Amino acid sequence: MQVILNVNGKTHTVDVEPRMTLLDCLREKLALTGAHAGCEHGVCGACTVLIEGQAARSCLMFAVQAEDIPITTIEGIAPGPGELSPIQDAFCETHGMQCGYCTPAMILTAHALLARNPNPTREDIVDAISGNICRCTGYAQIVEAIALAADRLRGANRPAEASK
Amino acid sequence: MSAPASFRYVSSNRRVREDRRFVAGKGNFVADRVLPEMRHVALVTCPHPAARIVSIDKRAALAMPGVHYVLDGRELAEATLPLMSGLETPNVPRRPLAVDVARYSGEWVAAVVADTRAIAEDAAELVDVTYEPLPYVLDGEQAYDPKSPLVHAAHGTNVLLDKTFVWGEVEKDFAASPHHLSLKVKWGRSATVPIETFGVLASWDPWREILDVWASIQMPKYPDQIANAMKLPASAVRVHYDVDVGGSYGVKRGIKHTVLVAYLTRRLGFPVRLIEDRLENMRGGDAHGPERVFDIDVAFDRDGVVHSMKMRALDNVGAYAGRSPFQLGKPVGAIVGPYRIGSVQYQAIAVTTNKTVQEAVRAFGQSPTNYAIERMMDEVANHLGIDRLEIRRRNFIRPEQFPYLIPSGTTYDSGDYPAVADKAAARADYAALIEERDRLRGEGLLAGIGIAACLEPNGGNSSFEPLLNPKNTTTTWMDSCRISVDLTGAITATMHTTSAGQGHETLVATIIGEVLELDPDRVRVVRSDSLNALPSNSPVGSRMAVMLGGATFHAAQKLKAKLVAIAAHDFGIPPERAVYKDGSVSDSGGKRLTWAELVAIAHRNFHRLPEGMEPGLSVAHIMQVPTGGTLPTPDGRVQMYPCFSFEFHLILLAIDPDLGRPAIRRYVVGHDCGTVISPKIVRGMTMGGIAHGIGAALYEEFAYNEEGQLIAQSFMDYLLPSSHEVPHVEIVHHCTPSPHTVLGQKGSGESGYLGAPAVLASAVNDALRPLGITVNKLPMKISQLSDLIAAAGNSK
Numbered sequence: 016m017q018v019i020l021n022v023n024g025k026t027h028t029v030d031v032e033p034r035m036t037l038l039d040c041l042r043e044k045l046a047l048t049g050a051h052a053g054c055e056h057g058v059c060g061a062c063t064v065l066i067e068g069q070a071a072r073s074c075l076m077f078a079v080q081a082e083d084i085p086i087t088t089i090e091g092i093a094p095g096p097g098e099l100s101p102i103q104d105a106f107c108e109t110h111g112m113q114c115g116y117c118t119p120a121m122i123l124t125a126h127a128l129l130a131r132n133p134n135p136t137r138e139d140i141v142d143a144i145s146g147n148i149c150r151c152t153g154y155a156q157i158v159e160a161i162a163l164a165a166d167r168l169r170g171a172n173r174p175a176e177a178s179k
Numbered sequence: 180m181s182a183p184a185s186f187r188y189v190s191s192n193r194r195v196r197e198d199r200r201f202v203a204g205k206g207n208f209v210a211d212r213v214l215p216e217m218r219h220v221a222l223v224t225c226p227h228p229a230a231r232i233v234s235i236d237k238r239a240a241l242a243m244p245g246v247h248y249v250l251d252g253r254e255l256a257e258a259t260l261p262l263m264s265g266l267e268t269p270n271v272p273r274r275p276l277a278v279d280v281a282r283y284s285g286e287w288v289a290a291v292v293a294d295t296r297a298i299a300e301d302a303a304e305l306v307d308v309t310y311e312p313l314p315y316v317l318d319g320e321q322a323y324d325p326k327s328p329l330v331h332a333a334h335g336t337n338v339l340l341d342k343t344f345v346w347g348e349v350e351k352d353f354a355a356s357p358h359h360l361s362l363k364v365k366w367g368r369s370a371t372v373p374i375e376t377f378g379v380l381a382s383w384d385p386w387r388e389i390l391d392v393w394a395s396i397q398m399p400k401y402p403d404q405i406a407n408a409m410k411l412p413a414s415a416v417r418v419h420y421d422v423d424v425g426g427s428y429g430v431k432r433g434i435k436h437t438v439l440v441a442y443l444t445r446r447l448g449f450p451v452r453l454i455e456d457r458l459e460n461m462r463g464g465d466a467h468g469p470e471r472v473f474d475i476d477v478a479f480d481r482d483g484v485v486h487s488m489k490m491r492a493l494d495n496v497g498a499y500a501g502r503s504p505f506q507l508g509k510p511v512g513a514i515v516g517p518y519r520i521g522s523v524q525y526q527a528i529a530v531t532t533n534k535t536v537q538e539a540v541r542a543f544g545q546s547p548t549n550y551a552i553e554r555m556m557d558e559v560a561n562h563l564g565i566d567r568l569e570i571r572r573r574n575f576i577r578p579e580q581f582p583y584l585i586p587s588g589t590t591y592d593s594g595d596y597p598a599v600a601d602k603a604a605a606r607a608d609y610a611a612l613i614e615e616r617d618r619l620r621g622e623g624l625l626a627g628i629g630i631a632a633c634l635e636p637n638g639g640n641s642s643f644e645p646l647l648n649p650k651n652t653t654t655t656w657m658d659s660c661r662i663s664v665d666l667t668g669a670i671t672a673t674m675h676t677t678s679a680g681q682g683h684e685t686l687v688a689t690i691i692g693e694v695l696e697l698d699p700d701r702v703r704v705v706r707s708d709s710l711n712a713l714p715s716n717s718p719v720g721s722r723m724a725v726m727l728g729g730a731t732f733h734a735a736q737k738l739k740a741k742l743v744a745i746a747a748h749d750f751g752i753p754p755e756r757a758v759y760k761d762g763s764v765s766d767s768g769g770k771r772l773t774w775a776e777l778v779a780i781a782h783r784n785f786h787r788l789p790e791g792m793e794p795g796l797s798v799a800h801i802m803q804v805p806t807g808g809t810l811p812t813p814d815g816r817v818q819m820y821p822c823f824s825f826e827f828h829l830i831l832l833a834i835d836p837d838l839g840r841p842a843i844r845r846y847v848v849g850h851d852c853g854t855v856i857s858p859k860i861v862r863g864m865t866m867g868g869i870a871h872g873i874g875a876a877l878y879e880e881f882a883y884n885e886e887g888q889l890i891a892q893s894f895m896d897y898l899l900p901s902s903h904e905v906p907h908v909e910i911v912h913h914c915t916p917s918p919h920t921v922l923g924q925k926g927s928g929e930s931g932y933l934g935a936p937a938v939l940a941s942a943v944n945d946a947l948r949p950l951g952i953t954v955n956k957l958p959m960k961i962s963q964l965s966d967l968i969a970a971a972g973n974s975k
Contacts (some may be wrong), residue, residue, distance in 0.1 A: 035297075042211075047204075048211040051374075052376075053376075054893065054894045059894055089202075089203065099203070104202075109859070110198060110682075110863055112202070113426075113679075114373070114425050114426040115197070115423060116206070116373070116375045145901045145902045150374050150867070150870075151867045152863050153863075153908070154902040155866045155908065156859070158902070
């Protein structure tokens with residue numbers, strides 16, 4: 016069946032089976048491969064995207080359920096080719112990753128957190144990313160990245176609207 | 180070797196270049212690669228722990244629209260050779276699909292190829308396999324019993340390896356020691372469980388006769404093994420090393436997956452991809468880790484100085500032999516840990532059972548052994564009533580004793596274990612920590628202090644292969660780097676393996692920048708494929724700082740020497756009188772050739788080159804492992820790895836007696852990996868290793884029920900630590916450079932995982948000791964702790 020998806024500010028009409036997950040649709044139909052499959056049962060969070068600005072697991076949602084709802088993927092975060100958003104830059108500054116597999120989801124989760132809470136405590140950050148499993152880092156440098164991004168963003172502008 | 184302060188780029192807190200693509204979602208993971216006409220595989224798996232395959236009816240599956248093929252084990256076995264095994268066990272053949280008999284629940288029995296993964300999964304359910312269940316064995320000790328059901332009848336026994344080493348005067352030392360103590364400890368079956376499952380895409384080109392392979396692989400000699408099983412020359416297998424691997428920590432070996440899709444793409448004529456789903460990964464992906472029982476006898480004096488140890492280690496390696504029995508071999512190279520134990524008897528036993536196959540796991544078997552050694556040290560201290568920090572101080576190898584030869588034949592390179600322990604104790608304020616523990620106990624909590632040391636052997640050699648298999652005479656485990664400067668003066672370095680988050684591109688660029696005195700950001704780092712690669716043994720055994728770092732350093736030195744030789748020839752002076760600085764070369768009289776001028780001479784002016792010099796600016800270095808190159812002695816002594824990092828973990832933990840949940844209140848780790856090349860990377864490795872070790876100690880277990888079914892087969896049952904479970908960790912650094920490496924560096928990928936399980940066991944046992952409870956099994960799950968506490972009658 017046909018579904019109209021609004022992803023990163025662009026409208027796409029795609030043909031999908033009703034059972035196709037949003038994750039598979041983004042990856043296979045739209046070639047947006049920044050969202051990753053980790054467990055496909057809603058635990059690891061590697062497939063996180065923003066649905067109306069909220070972090071959500073794209074493996075637990077069918078593509079047909081996402082019709083007309085603004086979706087942001089990691090590909091919609093960088094302000095321009097080769098240019099990093101403040102949150103992306105903060106992850107690079109603290110090396111808040113290793114293999115990079117959970118990273119796009121972590122950054123989107125951080126986006127959602129900082130959009131609703133520009134001044135998070137360490138506990139707020141730990142809580143926000145607790146649904147995103149990272150096997151490499153032990154989380155310390157991820158928590159630091161988000162705290163650094165929050166700090167920098169407070170000194171500048173609010174984070175760009177997540178659905179930008 | 181220079182003092183750290185003299186480095187320009189090494190040890191500076193620069194960014195990690197790989198990070199830019201990952202934060203943008205532009206990693207190059209195997210599942211991101213799409214080829215035209217690519218088809219997908221799903222597996223049919225055996226539901227029994229052991230069963231004869233009576234028949235496979237493929238008709239309903241093949242009738243489904245979109246299904247191309249159903250492959251069974253017999254067809255595959257006729258066309259391919261069994262997968263390589265490390266030991267001489269020809270009657271334990273391992274193949275991608277079971278042939279006639281399946282030996283664990285979840286073993287692959289057939290593979291379905293379809294237009295989409297979804298169709299392949301649907302069709303896999305329609306493949307009708309008739310089984311005749313067979314007797315099975317799950318427990319390692321039972322499998323060792325000759326009366327046990329046999330996993331491989333033709334092998335005649337479940338024992339793959341049973342070898343006893345005696346290094347030194349063990350019996351004499353036991354007789355001379357006034358105190359003896361015995362303990363049994365168990366390391367539960369867990370693994371590294373990366374968030375990216377294993378995946379592979381293969382495409383056979385019949386016109387060029389080349390098999391192209393993209394895989395999330397971390398595996399020494401991977402192309403050779405595929406070629407061997409496929410009966411192809413390795414020159415017909417092109418493995419692409421530019422695939423980003425989404426975590427591995429040892430397990431991403433995937434030979435069986437690769438041979439399966441390699442056969443299918445050759446047979447069917449289109450590209451075939453297999454990306455495991457989580458269930459396939461955890462059940463039939465053959466990526467479990469050690470499951471090991473230790474029986475230890477230890478002999479010591481009244482001061483707590485340990486003189487001798489007898490260790491029996493029995494590992495339940497699952498249904499087939501991969502490299503897993505070798506995980507009993509690597510610990511030989513650090514069998515006494517950081518302690519001056521004078522003699523050791525070590526019995527290493529690997530048995531097959533009807534469980535999922537093991538693969539290499541971070542530290543390659545050293546972490547279970549370190550846990551056993553550290554539990555022993557705690558028990559010796561408790562036996563004598565000596566403080567557990569003090570007992571380690573009394574047993575540590577002293578800094579002035581390096582290089583230090585341990586009984587099993589390995590010489591440790593360098594270290595200052597007392598200094599690192601003291602630094603950690605000072606940071607934690609050990610006396611105050613004890614007061615805090617006692618204060619928490621006064622509040623009704625079960626509080627404990629954990630203390631554990633660990634040695635991380637690194638530099639990755641394979642001496643455990645000839646040690647455990649005399650027919651294997653491998654004495655090199657080299658790695659390589661190539662550097663080219665093009666006509667425009669730009670530098671490109673090539674590495675010859677995949678990476679799984681270790682930041683190797685940053686490592687290579689940093690070291691080239693250091694040697695050539697140029698900004699590392701000017702260095703492009705690319706990856707070869709296996710057909711244009713220099714030899715590499717991949718990033719295993721915490722080896723790349725030593726081996727890729729070393730190869731890169733030597734290649735850069737060759738490049739620099741060539742530039743100096745060109746300039747000296749041009750100046751008409753001997754090379755030793757020419758001075759290289761920041762990319763230019765000058766003489767004492769004011770003559771100078773810039774980088775651009777030197778590059779132009781090398782590329783364009785053969786008439787200005789010294790006689791016999793090759794034109795252009797390309798150099799390569801293939802590096803032998805430092806201290807490597809010799810076979811084991813007949814009595815089983817061997818130099819295992821070249822370098823030894825050290826960590827000392829000190830924690831405070833409190834268990835709520837009603838819940839049984841351990842909460843880490845303080846975590847301090849003293850860390851010494853010699854010269855740190857990239858502080859950001861080393862910190863991440865340490866923290867990540869600790870998190871991984873916390874998982875192995877408290878949460879993670881591939882648990883089986885008595886019917887032989889894996890009951891932890893999703894992330895709902897197999898619990899990976901989240902940000903809530905990993906505490907804030909304070910790292911205290913110390914630097915004892917290695918004398919064997921170009922910058923004094925050592926490896927750092929495993930220490931955290933070596934120390935954390937041991938320190939958690941130490942703390943939990945300290946916490947429960949007032950109740951008379953000893954826990955000698957990992958993982959120490961919350962449910963089990965709360966049961967033990969309740970049974971002790973102290974639950975309030």
